[in-house]
Amino acid sequence: MRDREFLNIQFLPSLTLVFAFGFFVLVNFVIIASFLSPPKAESKPNKIKYLQIPIWGFHDLIDLNNKQNKPPYRREFDSDYSKQDLEKFLEYLLENNYWFLSTNDFYEYFLVNSKIIPAEYADKKPIILTFDDGYRGIKNNLLPLLENLEKKYKQKVKVVLFVNPGLMSTVDDDILYLSCADLKEGYEKGFYDIQSHGLSHLKLTELDVEKLSFELSKAKLLLRNCINDKKIASHLAYPNGAYNDKVEEYTQKYYLSAYIYDNKLASCAPKDKRRYQIHRYQAFRGVSPLKLIETTQKAFEIIN
Numbered sequence: 667m668r669d670r671e672f673l674n675i676q677f678l679p680s681l682t683l684v685f686a687f688g689f690f691v692l693v694n695f696v697i698i699a700s701f702l703s704p705p706k707a708e709s710k711p712n713k714i715k716y717l718q719i720p721i722w723g724f725h726d727l728i729d730l731n732n733k734q735n736k737p738p739y740r741r742e743f744d745s746d747y748s749k750q751d752l753e754k755f756l757e758y759l760l761e762n763n764y765w766f767l768s769t770n771d772f773y774e775y776f777l778v779n780s781k782i783i784p785a786e787y788a789d790k791k792p793i794i795l796t797f798d799d800g801y802r803g804i805k806n807n808l809l810p811l812l813e814n815l816e817k818k819y820k821q822k823v824k825v826v827l828f829v830n831p832g833l834m835s836t837v838d839d840d841i842l843y844l845s846c847a848d849l850k851e852g853y854e855k856g857f858y859d860i861q862s863h864g865l866s867h868l869k870l871t872e873l874d875v876e877k878l879s880f881e882l883s884k885a886k887l888l889l890r891n892c893i894n895d896k897k898i899a900s901h902l903a904y905p906n907g908a909y910n911d912k913v914e915e916y917t918q919k920y921y922l923s924a925y926i927y928d929n930k931l932a933s934c935a936p937k938d939k940r941r942y943q944i945h946r947y948q949a950f951r952g953v954s955p956l957k958l959i960e961t962t963q964k965a966f967e968i969i970n
Contacts, residue, residue, distance in 0.1 A: 765790035802842035832866035
């Protein structure tokens, strides 16, 4: 027994040497491998292919084939646009390689460059389609149109709804507004990007600081109560297009960006990324689909 114990004790230094040598080889292998392996790819900001992006602003959508959408059943507004004309414009976009951005897409890929543009969109032409105020014509006329186009082209058209949650489910004489359930339907089907248009469509430039904060913050709260998603109500379109330095200052407390109407192309140039004055064109009754197409094409004539 003592002889066996003596052999074990004698053998321990040899084992120690073996383990030490093995550890030394392993460490050196790791060091050498780290020098030989390729460096990790660093995330780089997007190279902006286009200097300008077209953003179109619509309001209510009417069906010219539905008498309920015409006088005397419904008043006419210059801001109305027909379902028939919009369909022609959307079909052009679907047939000509356009990418329908959400507000968060535009913010992340083009304004702050916090994400790399996916390969599937790298060669597409970006565009944003917005609809202000949250009229019921969005559910009755726009949503069925988007569903039919998806079946035909196997591609989804994403649209941005700038909504006044204080007007949801209300009726203004012959004008109806979307309900929370209406918003959820289009959102869950993947067609709607739902953003804020202020609480009740008041001119923000005419409000004192307390009322201004309430209009901005309450709108955000109600929209997110309707749909539990942090991307909801992250961006604002100024109601009535009215803004000034004070409005812009308070908007920054609640929103990542804000949109205006000035009939200009939205800039992606590095020195002109004004997050709280994002340009939009306004589409109204007198603007033909051809005019929409021609104006949209101008954005892609200058390539960076």
